[in-house]
Each structure stands twice: as C-alpha cells, then as structure tokens.
C-alpha cells in the first residue's frame with residue numbers, strides 16, 4: 270500500500286482546525302446594532318449612578334429632580350420606566366453614541382445583569398455594572414475585582430457570532446482582564462440523557478477552562494437559578510458528556526466550591542460512539558469536500574477498519590472542531606504509521 274511521506278500538511282490541518290479567529294471591530298458594532306438600555310449613568314455631579322436595589326423604587330422622584338448623562342458620550346439620557354418592566358436609561362433618538370449601536374437589551378438581559386450585580390455585592394465582591402473600558406471600547410455587563418485581578422462578566426442572552434465572542438475575549442485578555450461568559454438560561458442546547466448533552470458552536474465558544482476541565486455557566490432570571498455544566502468532554506463536536514449542577518442563585522456563595530476533574534468519562538461507550546460517528550460520515554459525507562474520507566479511501570483503507578489507535582479520547586480534545594478519529598488519522602497516516 271502506498272503511503273505519503275511525512276509532511277507539514279498535518280500542521281496546517283491542525284492550525285486550521287483550532288478555534289480562535291478574530292475580525293475587525295466594525296463587525297462587532299454591526300452585529301450588535303439595535304436599541305440600547307443602560308443601567309448605569311453619570312449624574313450631574315459626574316458620579317456613576319446605578320439603577321439597582323432601592324434606587325429602582327425612587328424612579329418618579331429621580332425623573333423629577335435628577336439629570337443623567339451617558340458615561341461614554343456624555344449626552345443627556347432619558348430615564349425610562351414602565352416601557353419595559355425594568356427602569357433604565359436610554360439615549361435620545363438619532364444619538365451618535367457607540368452605545369446606541371449596542372445589543373438590543375431584553376427585559377431578561379437587564380434582569381439577569383441586575384441579579385448578578387446584586388449577587389456580587391451580597392458576596393462582598395467589588396463590582397461595577399456596565400463599566401466602560403475606553404481603551405478597548407468594551408462595556409462588560411459586570412466588572413469584578415478580586416485580589417488585584419479583574420474579571421469581565423458577560424451575560425449573553427441572545428446568540429452572537431463565535432468570532433465576536435472570541436474577539437471580545439481576546440480584547441479583555443489583552444488588557445489583563447479575564448472574561449467570564451454566562452449564557453442566558455441552561456448552558457446546553459438539548460439534554461439527551463442524564464449525562465449527555467448537545468452543544469452548539471456558539472455555546473462551545475463561551476466555555477471556560479478551570480482546574481483542568483471545561484465548564485459552562487448559565488443563569489435563568491425567570492427562576493433565579495444558576496447552572497454549571499462541568500466535566501464537558503465531547504463524544505463529537507455536538508454531543509458531549511457533562512455533569513449538570515444547579516442551585517437558586519441565593520444559595521450560591523462565594524468562594525465557589527471546587528469541581529475537580531473526575532475520570533468519570535464513560536470510556537466503555539466510546540468505541541460505539543466513534544463507530545456511530547464514522548457511520549454517519551460514510552452515509553452523509555461528501556467525498557469531494559471531505560478531506561478525511563477522501564484521504565482514507567485514497568490510501569486504500571476502509572473507514573470501518575481503521576487502526577483502533579485512531580480516534581482515542583484524549584485530554585483537551587475539545588480544542589479541536591473535528592472528531593479525534595479525523596485529526597488522529599492524519600497523525601497516524603503522516604507520522605505514526607512509519608514507526609509502529
């Protein structure tokens with residue numbers, strides 16, 4: 270059987286597969302075009318003023334006696350109440366402020382931000398709501414400071430592009446700020462069994478790595494419940510093994526309990542899951558466009574009879590978009606076949 274010599278092709282294949290592409294800031298503004306609500310404004314003394322807790326009951330009085338301004342463009346703001354259920358500030362029509370091109374804020378998003386803000390305060394964390402970071406032109410929902418480190422918390426209720434999530438994360442990291450993404454609602458697309466969930470590429474982009482494992486947090490303002498999906502390990506890029514934890518937000522205390530990486534991944538299911546993946550690939554894959562299938566057939570191999578060393582579940586395999594069988598086949602084909 271003819272074998273290709275060892276090539277750099279595999280390196281490019283891996284680089285292409287690794288997630289993390291960035292784009293221009295204009296795309297961020299375009300994607301987030303909509304109506305913006307603010308919960309934090311400057312008062313006439315130039316101090317930051319947040320519409321949380323008791324302040325929300327004083328809205329009629331504030332509307333009469335106070336004036337508020339945008340922390341970004343300094344334009345006067347309108348204090349609205351009753352339009353959506355949560356009192357908020359809004360720019361006037363035709364404002365040129367960059368913040369008017371921000372994400373449309375649903376009552377759910379506003380409520381979630383406020384709940385998370387109050388939670389941080391009740392846990393004695395130094396937190397600011399909608400703090401504008403002028404150097405990177407970002408306005409995280411919450412900016413939390415703890416032990417000299419800063420964390421930008423983004424509560425994301427509506428899906429935005431994966432590129433946008435990655436770009437904003439990189440911008441925070443470039444300023445020494447650690448991004449934390451919290452999805453609105455449950456942190457998975459579908460629950461298929463007790464420990465088996467479906468993820469989307471968008472949800473993957475918001476996962477965090479902590480203590481050697483991959484996690485995703487969610488918060489549901491309607492029920493006041495916080496969710497944490499831990500030990501996320503993919504069977505495929507969509508289907509994952511994970512553990513779901515949930516609590517009322519009032520019962521979650523800082524510092525968080527630790528969730529050690531457990532070796533409870535159901536390895537005995539893995540060969541069947543791998544075979545399912547190969548079956549789907551052969552049945553629905555396009556031979557012209559599928560580099561994996563094409564390479565397998567070009568080498569005269571049968572996709573169902575590949576070496577059992579191809580497609581092993583390995584640590585950090587979630588860093589690749591493709592299935593381990595796919596990228597491991599190229600390592601096997603380009604390198605290992607020669608030496609084993």
Ligand SMILES: [Zn+2]
Pocket residue numbers: 339340341342343344360366367368369
């Ligand atoms: Zn403004």
